[in-house]
Amino acid sequence: MSLPSGYSIRPVKASDYKRYLEVLSVLTSVGDVSPSQFEKLLDHWAANSLIYFPRVIADAEDNVVATGMIVVEQKLIHGCSKVGHIEDIAVDKSQQGKSLGFLLISHLNSIGEKEGCYKIILDCSPKNTGFYEKCGYKDSGVQMAIRY
């Protein structure tokens, strides 16, 4: 499986502002984020570049069509190993059927593996487990949450 011609996977950048927010709004509430807040956020992620790996898929015109992140957590357990957290996976509705979700997850997995993670985890709703199983993931427990 490979990206459509002209598409690429790359880090998010400031000029992605409009499309990044649009694509993420498929997943959940994005809320009010100004262009300058977006730039500050990218600076914060970049200042912590061994922890946050925000990636996008861009189409042939360099427009964002999918978003995703791996957050690499430094642990004590397993001999001071690391755990990767896959977060904020969203694919533009008009881009279904191109395996973009699968290709993005594969890319994030390979970042996590290269960073030395002993496991990579993610949380999803029961209706999405089939997709993540295709990406190599196995059901491994319950996600619990408190919301404020």
Next chain:
Amino acid sequence: MSLPSGYSIRPVKASDYKRYLEVLSVLTSVGDVSPSQFEKLLDHWAANSLIYFPRVIADAEDNVVATGMIVVEQKLIHGCSKVGHIEDIAVDKSQQGKSLGFLLISHLNSIGEKEGCYKIILDCSPKNTGFYEKCGYKDSGVQMAIRY
């Protein structure tokens, strides 16, 4: 509910080395971690003190009897909000029945709330959901994992 007399909740420190590893080994494989690796890890967490909040409960002799962590992730969604991840909760077997797990989770929750998290999440096995429900958590999905 409150801590037994003389007990305290505090950040982990270098002299906790032996007990911190012992208590965590109740949860999972700790592996080989030398005292100097432990100090390096604490330095790394301290250098990223807005992300990692490693806490312990210490008894009246200042020995570690419970471990836990909240990792605060900076997001774009929900108006550039944050998510807290509760990690590596372990209570010494000889200390059961003192509600230490509950008190530690409550403490980590209040850190996450103060840091501005819109939600706090954790992953556990189905047999532990009852405990986390007592701490205010609700079942909110499936944890998926890849292990290397």
